[in-house]
Amino acid sequence: MTTHPYTKELHIGSLAVQRAAVLTKKLLSQVDKGHFDKSDDTPVTIADFAAQASIIAAIHNAFPNDSIIGEEDSTALRENAPLFERTWELATSTHLEDEESESHLHTPTTRDEMLSLIDMGAKPQLTPGTGRVWTLDPVDGTATFMTGQQYAVCLSLIQDGVQVLGILGCPNLPDTKNVHEDNVDKTGHGNLLTAVAGHGARIQPLGTGALLSSRNIPRVEQVTSGSDLRFVDTGSTPASSGRLDIHAAVASHLGAPWPHTVDLWSAQMRYVAIAMGACNAFVKVPKSEKYRSKIWDHSGGMLLAQELGCLVTDLQGQAVDCGRGRTLEGCYGMVVGPASVHGKIVEAVKSVRGA
Missing domain, CATH: 3.40.190.80 (D-Maltodextrin-Binding Protein; domain 2)
Structure with missing residues (x-):
């Protein structure tokens, strides 16, 4: 396998995204898929907050000097006790089934820590364009997540303003060219796509424990018309x-x-x-x-x-x-x-x- 300077980042990041993917599917399994009350977006909010807390906990624990940009902040949680408690339960009860893989990650140990981790993504302390910055979108595609269609758990690493690592967990994506909102993986847990600058891209099945084997993704055809x-x-x-x-x-x-x-x-x-x-x-x-x-x-x-x-x-x-x-x-x-x-x-x- 090709070596590169981001081997640890890719491993920890992939595990963190896989755990967050499990978390989002866990929430969907607890509700009537596709039939949320339009006046109550609580299930979606829980997935966003809990996945962001889970990912930042893992990344900050492994790379404490890196900055993090996340989509969410904890304001809504601080103002809504039931939402807060449901988010806490989901974020702290979801673990990878493989103990060795889970040991590389971190889970918030207190409610205050969970709030601080979420807010870490909302208030990066790094000067723009310098150093290492992780970006994350805990649930990209909220509307289609709600209806059990395609969505992505997204994590990337930017160094000095340049992308160096991308990790996209797609819990509903089957391994096929037929990518469609309603073509949902019904036999597995979706797929994980990763890219490292200068080293191509790979795909592997998402799982619930250790990372599964990956393969190279072919380059796109260079058409001229x-x-x-x-x-x-x-x-x-x-x-x-x-x-x-x-x-x-x-x-x-x-x-x-x-x-x-x-x-x-x-x-x-x-x-x-x-x-x-x-x-x-x-x-x-x-x-x-x-x-x-x-x-x-x-x-x-x-x-x-x-x-x-x-x-x-x-x-x-x-x-x-x-x-x-x-x-x-x-x-x-x-x-x-x-x-x-x-x-x-x-x-x-x-x-x-x-x-």
Whole structure:
């Protein structure tokens, strides 16, 4: 197996994501899947908080000098005692079945520690663009998580503003090119995809104990014609922050199939779909000129795509800067596609937008 300088980080991070994946599925098993009361998002909130606490506990214990950026803070927990207690129970009762693997992780031992760990992700102390920063999204794809469809538990490591490690746990993802919201793994626990800068990407089944064997993910085909592009997008939820009309016009300009061939709500799952071979490109033209993506919605997934032969840029074709803190501040929109045809996608976006 190829060695790299992030072997320990990959091992601990993968175990932490696997435990958090078990945690999220544990919550789903306790409720009527897909039938949450729309006026009560408690099950989702519990999964977010408990998974963030679980992951940060493991990462901070192993790498105490690293900073962490997480999506959640503990405000809602401090204001809602029942929510707090349910989160505490879920975060502290979920363990990997393999004792040796679990021994590499840490679990909060007090309620105050759990709150502090969650808030550690909300208040990183590092100067943007310097040092080591972990980013995490405990449940990317909340809407589809609620309905038992595709979602991802996401963790990445950024060093001096550059992605070096990506770990995406996909508890409902079967090992197939047919990536679809409703094509859910019914016989296993989903799959874990990882990427290390300069060392490619790998996939392995998620489990409930020790990490299972992994294999290399093939690189994407370097197509040269726009008609060979297969876009992933989201059109099933009106709340999309992207301009689907412009996305459609870009595909038409390139001669690519539309409607998009893969429909996924989770931003990180779109990178996963590319890695699985279900598609090979996506664009995002935000509805608002002021919109900037959150770092945890893309870091790690971007590295996965890059290690497989895709380029990831903003709408002008400029590289994405991961060293600006909680958002991709310098990046307006996104263009992802095989390096061989990425420039054509950027030019199509510019043409359609008149930019």
